[in-house]
Amino acid sequence: MPADQPRLKMLGICKSYxxxxxxxxxxxxxxxxEIHAVLGENGAGKSTLMKIIYGVTRPDAGEMLxxxxxxxxxxxxxxxxxxxxxxxxxxxxxxxxxxxENISLALDERVTPALLGPRIRSVSEAYGLPVDxxxxxxxxxxxxxxxxxxxxxxxxxxxxxIMDEPTSVLTPQAVLKLFESLRxxxxxxxxxxxxxxxxxxxxxxxxKATVLRAxxxxxxxxxxxxxxxxxxxxxxxxxxxxxxxAPRAPGEVRLAIRKLTLSAADPYGTDLQxxxxxxxxGEVVGIAGVSGNGQQELLKALSGEVPLTTPAxxxxxxxxxxxxxxxxxxxxxxxxxxxxxxxxxxxxDLSLADNALLxxxxxxxxxxxxxxxxxQASAVREFARRVIDRFNVKCGxxxxxxxxxxxxxLQKYIVGRETLLTxxxxxxxxxxxxxxxxxxxxxxxxxxDLRDQGVAxxxxxxxxxxxxxxxxxxxxxxxxxxxxxxxxxxxxxDQIGLWMSGNFDADAIVADQGAGNHA
Numbered sequence: 001m002p003a004d005q006p007r008l009k010m011l012g013i014c015k016s017y018x019x020x021x022x023x024x025x026x027x028x029x030x031x032x033x034e035i036h037a038v039l040g041e042n043g044a045g046k047s048t049l050m051k052i053i054y055g056v057t058r059p060d061a062g063e064m065l066x067x068x069x070x071x072x073x074x075x076x077x078x079x080x081x082x083x084x085x086x087x088x089x090x091x092x093x094x095x096x097x098x099x100x101e102n103i104s105l106a107l108d109e110r111v112t113p114a115l116l117g118p119r120i121r122s123v124s125e126a127y128g129l130p131v132d133x134x135x136x137x138x139x140x141x142x143x144x145x146x147x148x149x150x151x152x153x154x155x156x157x158x159x160x161x162i163m164d165e166p167t168s169v170l171t172p173q174a175v176l177k178l179f180e181s182l183r184x185x186x187x188x189x190x191x192x193x194x195x196x197x198x199x200x201x202x203x204x205x206x207x208k209a210t211v212l213r214a215x216x217x218x219x220x221x222x223x224x225x226x227x228x229x230x231x232x233x234x235x236x237x238x239x240x241x242x243x244x245x246a247p248r249a250p251g252e253v254r255l256a257i258r259k260l261t262l263s264a265a266d267p268y269g270t271d272l273q274x275x276x277x278x279x280x281x282g283e284v285v286g287i288a289g290v291s292g293n294g295q296q297e298l299l300k301a302l303s304g305e306v307p308l309t310t311p312a313x314x315x316x317x318x319x320x321x322x323x324x325x326x327x328x329x330x331x332x333x334x335x336x337x338x339x340x341x342x343x344x345x346x347x348x349d350l351s352l353a354d355n356a357l358l359x360x361x362x363x364x365x366x367x368x369x370x371x372x373x374x375x376q377a378s379a380v381r382e383f384a385r386r387v388i389d390r391f392n393v394k395c396g397x398x399x400x401x402x403x404x405x406x407x408x409x410l411q412k413y414i415v416g417r418e419t420l421l422t423x424x425x426x427x428x429x430x431x432x433x434x435x436x437x438x439x440x441x442x443x444x445x446x447x448x449d450l451r452d453q454g455v456a457x458x459x460x461x462x463x464x465x466x467x468x469x470x471x472x473x474x475x476x477x478x479x480x481x482x483x484x485x486x487x488x489x490x491x492x493x494d495q496i497g498l499w500m501s502g503n504f505d506a507d508a509i510v511a512d513q514g515a516g517n518h519a
Contacts, residue, residue, distance in 0.1 A: 019396030042408025083159030128177025139266030143291030286471035333424030348403030
């Protein structure tokens with residue numbers, strides 16, 4: 001193939017759904033060995049275009065050229081035969097199977113999991129994405145599942161690699177290692193289509209960027225010659241919003257964690273060791289840490305999904321809540337945003353309105369969705385419409401299925417749903433995972449607004465920039481231990497990075513301080 005001939009060329013691609021035009025007359029050209037970004041807001045049509053290339057979705061109009069030859073990609077298997085691989089934003093993994101079993105099912109060649117194991121270890125270690133092939137998926141964190149998807153794709157030696165938000169839940173160190181690997185792949189001639197809302201990543205990695213807005217191409221630029229602000233404004237078509245957080249004194253303790261010790265249910269999980277923390281009304285406390293260091297276990301212990309044996313290990317509004325289940329804790333004013341959008345945050349096959357009912361039925365929320373044991377359908381629909389309007393969720397209406405929304409729009413809906421339930425305590429995991437820069441600011445400001453209304457907010461995130469932007473205090477979870485929470489003005493990225501490695505200073509380890517830690 002001539003060096004100047006495109007590896008992939010999309011011409012006039014159109015795709016419409018009953019409630020939305022996903023792609024309208026989209027052109028895209030990718031050269032051999034090129035790392036090409038596709039940018040756009042949530043719902044701009046990026047994922048739809050990638051699914052068309054990979055054969056998951058068929059276009060209504062337009063043509064696709066592969067190595068200069070017109071092709072019709074009718075299935076992912078056909079795409080893989082051409083040499084196209086894709087890492088999806090939403091994972092397609094069987095929870096009850098091991099990593100090796102999942103990857104074996106996804107490969108076109110027939111290889112037993114036992115024989116595949118050494119290959120998985122070799123590729124994952126070579127690319128800096130360590131994965132244990134014998135672990136069951138249900139015990140993996142979101143970040144670890146992301147690694148499985150990436151390794152599965154790399155095992156196929158693709159000529160075009162599509163990556164949809166591949167670093168959304170990876171650690172900064174893993175991101176740097178992945179970038180090294182992608183540059184190496186590109187140097188070997190592999191083309192890479194890269195979707196990310198992290199504009200600094202785009203500028204560091206990509207030599208070209210196609211920007212989509214409302215399903216159309218709004219520009220094609222060299223991101224290295226642009227600023228993050230100019231790229232963001234090209235995506236959203238207006239000036240980039242900002243967050244505003246004014247100093248304020250916190251109030252009374254709303255959530256207290258006292259000497260919480262918990263053995264992980266999964267043999268590969270992380271045991272929690274003597275966790276202590278006090279969270280007060282009118283403050284945001286951020287918890288940083290590398291995925292797989294006890295975040296899942298802590299979040300389930302707080303939400304009530306995992307029963308505790310000590311009543312006082314978790315206290316809500318001054319009441320011992322350790323033995324209460326998730327519904328009873330919601331009755332005390334706890335609202336919760338899990339890191340897994342589909343399955344835990346929302347049921348994909350239910351409408352947005354029905355998904356609102358799943359957490360808003362509690363009478364104490366004051367939403368009036370259930371009265372005397374009867375569902376008030378009009379109140380449910382009205383609440384869902386309020387969430388959609390307030391958080392600018394791009395969808396048909398409140399009857400749209402949750403699974404039909406883009407990842408970022410579903411995240412906005414879940415955060416909005418919990419926010420509008422008037423919580424007293426809000427626990428949020430990975431609030432802006434896979435969310436575009438404009439929507440990220442909207443979500444962060446909504447969390448800050450909750451804090452200003454007197455809500456006690458706990459945010460668990462791997463995004464240090466995010467935590468420094470919206471936290472009053474910050475702590476680190478490493479190997480099941482929690483550091484003391486320090487005021488954000490006294491913290492530094494270097495210090496937090498050191499703590500994330502588990503190297504707490506002597507006075508940073510919280511141990512046997514029954515009253516918890518506070519500034």
